[in-house]
Every structure is written in structure tokens, then in C-alpha cells.
Amino acid sequence: MSVLINLHSHLEGRVRPSTAADLAPALGLVDPPEGWAAAIALDAPGTLTQYLVRVAATYPFFRSAEAVRRIAREAVIDAAASGQSHLELRFGPATHADDANGIDEIVRAACEGLRDATAITGISAGIVLAALRHHDPETNELVADAAARAAGSGVVGFDLAGDELLYPALEPHTGSFAIARAAGLGITCHAAEAGPASAARQAVELLGATRIGHGAHIVDDPDVLAWCADHGVVVEICPTSNVFTGAIARLDQHPEAAFRAAGVPLVLGDDNPMQTGSDLATERTVLQRAFGWQDDDLAALDRVSVAAAFLEPADRERLHSMLS
Numbered sequence: 001m002s003v004l005i006n007l008h009s010h011l012e013g014r015v016r017p018s019t020a021a022d023l024a025p026a027l028g029l030v031d032p033p034e035g036w037a038a039a040i041a042l043d044a045p046g047t048l049t050q051y052l053v054r055v056a057a058t059y060p061f062f063r064s065a066e067a068v069r070r071i072a073r074e075a076v077i078d079a080a081a082s083g084q085s086h087l088e089l090r091f092g093p094a095t096h097a098d099d100a101n102g103i104d105e106i107v108r109a110a111c112e113g114l115r116d117a118t119a120i121t122g123i124s125a126g127i128v129l130a131a132l133r134h135h136d137p138e139t140n141e142l143v144a145d146a147a148a149r150a151a152g153s154g155v156v157g158f159d160l161a162g163d164e165l166l167y168p169a170l171e172p173h174t175g176s177f178a179i180a181r182a183a184g185l186g187i188t189c190h191a192a193e194a195g196p197a198s199a200a201r202q203a204v205e206l207l208g209a210t211r212i213g214h215g216a217h218i219v220d221d222p223d224v225l226a227w228c229a230d231h232g233v234v235v236e237i238c239p240t241s242n243v244f245t246g247a248i249a250r251l252d253q254h255p256e257a258a259f260r261a262a263g264v265p266l267v268l269g270d271d272n273p274m275q276t277g278s279d280l281a282t283e284r285t286v287l288q289r290a291f292g293w294q295d296d297d298l299a300a301l302d303r304v305s306v307a308a309a310f311l312e313p314a315d316r317e318r319l320h321s322m323l324s
């Protein structure tokens with residue numbers, strides 16, 4: 001039996017357009033003339049910078065803790081409804097915090113929404129808090145502190161997200177990742193998505209990442225590719241997202257075959273399904289139809305996913321028991 005495990009998905013990429021329309025009046029937002037679904041969705045491939053603008057269209061809905069709780073709850077409910085058994089939801093709380101709602105309040109609201117939904121759906125879920133590349137180290141350390149406080153209450157991991165084109169440096173973020181590692185959180189990092197292969201190795205060596213988000217350019221450097229395989233670095237692939245961000249020109253240029261030939265373990269995510277229109281089930285179909293994956297290939301993906309997910313032992317055992 002296959003088991004749908006979503007290990008790269010952004011909370012800001014799972015806001016229902018109907019919820020946006022519901023929340024807009026109370027937040028003083030004017031409905032866009034084309035409607036919220038079109039305002040959030042991407043209509044054509046572009047650059048990572050253009051992609052992130054559409055993701056940011058959802059940011060106003062994260063101003064209220066109650067809205068964050070609802071968005072997180074609905075994200076897990078939607079994932080369960082589409083057949084997912086486990087969902088890691090990532091977001092950068094510092095973007096959404098203000099005087100009324102601090103980082104801890106926003107994180108707590110997301111954790112509450114997660115717990116509400118896992119109780120309803122029976123699936124498991126965890127939150128990966130993201131430091132952001134364009135934020136200063138002090139702000140990202142505050143996020144790491146909040147992540148450490150919420151470890152065991154819903155937060156399971158720490159990530160670095162944002163614009164790798166405009167903010168490629170990883171050195172400024174070593175402090176926040178040290179805090180997250182000390183708290184026992186799983187470590188991942190968006191790297192080599194828009195930047196070069198060496199960024200992925202740096203993320204492992206400087207930040208302690210065991211997983212790399214996207215990593216599409218790792219295959220450009222055979223030495224880094226081999227190094228990632230040797231070190232068991234898990235790459236979270238999100239093929240459709242890579243087309244929209246311009247990481248690859250077309251789906252058939254996705255480097256999954258090079259990763260697999262080199263022995264790099266892969267897991268799957270849907271990144272921002274409301275923006276790309278492709279959720280995890282569709283991404284799995286992409287693996288089969290566009291890349292020719294067979295049942296054995298998907299079974300290997302599932303095994304790696306269960307092993308690499310940031311999970312409590314009981315949840316990992318539950319997912320493990322679902323494997324064929």
C-alpha cells in the first residue's frame with residue numbers, strides 16, 4: 001500500500017480561497033477583482049522572486065492568531081481529505097508577528113490548529129518553523145527560540161526559506177540553526193533551488209541540515225551530488241514547483257533521475273499547492289507519468305519518507321506499519 005507523506009509544504013501555500021474571502025472583511029482587505037483563487041494562483045512559470053510574490057498574497061491572512069489557527073486546521077483537513085497520511089507544514093512566523101501577536105502567539109495558534117485537525121482526521125502532522133533569508137540573524141534567532149519552546153507541542157523542525165537569488169548567504173543564520181539543533185528539532189534548508197550546488201553542501205556543513213528543500217541544482221556539480229549521496233542527504237523534491245520558480249525549464253528536465261542514479265534519497269512535497277494547482281497526490285502522479293516511476297520506485301520513496309520525516313517515535317511506527 002502506498003502512503004502519502006508530504007515533507008515539503010508551506011502553510012502560506014495552503015490557504016483556501018474561500019477562507020481568504022471569509023477572513024478578508026474582518027482584516028480590512030478588499031477582495032481582488034479577479035477573486036482570491038486567481039490572486040493566489042500562479043498563471044505561468046517565472047522566477048523564484050515572482051513565485052514568492054504570489055505566496056506573499058496570503059500574508060495578510062496571518063495577521064490574526066485565530067485566522068492562523070483556522071488556516072493550519074484547514075490545511076491538515078485538506079491534506080487528509082486528499083489522502084495524505086502525514087503532513088509537515090512549514091512557515092516563517094516572524095513575517096506575520098506584530099505588536100498584537102508575537103512570534104510565540106502565532107506559533108501557538110498554528111500548533112493549536114494542527115492539534116484540532118489531527119484529532120478530527122487521525123493523520124499526523126508537524127510544524128517546521130522557517131527562518132527567512134531576508135531577515136536579520138537576531139530575528140531568526142527569535143524564531144529559533146520560539147521553535148525550541150514549542151518543540152514537543154507541535155513544532156518538529158527548522159528550515160531556512162525565502163529568496164535564494166537575492167539572499168544566498170548561509171553564514172548569517174548559523175546562530176538560529178544552532179538553537180534549533182540544541183532543541184532537538186529536525187533540520188532542513190531550502191538550498192540549491194535557485195543557487196548553485198555548493199549551497200546544499202554548505203547547508204549541511206554550516207547549518208546541520210539532514211534534508212535539503214528542492215536542491216534542483218545539486219546535480220549540476222557531480223562532486224556535490226556524490227557528496228550528498230555519501231552523506232545520506234535527503235532531498236525534498238517538488239517537481240511542479242520547480243517549473244513555476246524557473247529552477248527547471250520543463251518537467252522533463254527535473255533532475256530526479258540523476259539523483260536516483262547517484263543514490264541520493266528522495267522524499268516528496270507539494271510546496272505551495274494553492275499557487276501551483278498541484279497537490280501531493282498530483283505530484284506523485286507526476287513521478288509516475290512524467291518520470292516513469294514504477295511501484296518499486298514509489299515504495300522506496302515511501303520508505304525514505306517514513307525514515308526522514310521529523311516525527312515522534314510513535315508516529316513513525318504508525319507510518320511504518322502502513323508501508324507495504
Ligand SMILES: [Zn+2]
Nearest residue numbers: 010190213271
Ligand atoms: Zn519550499
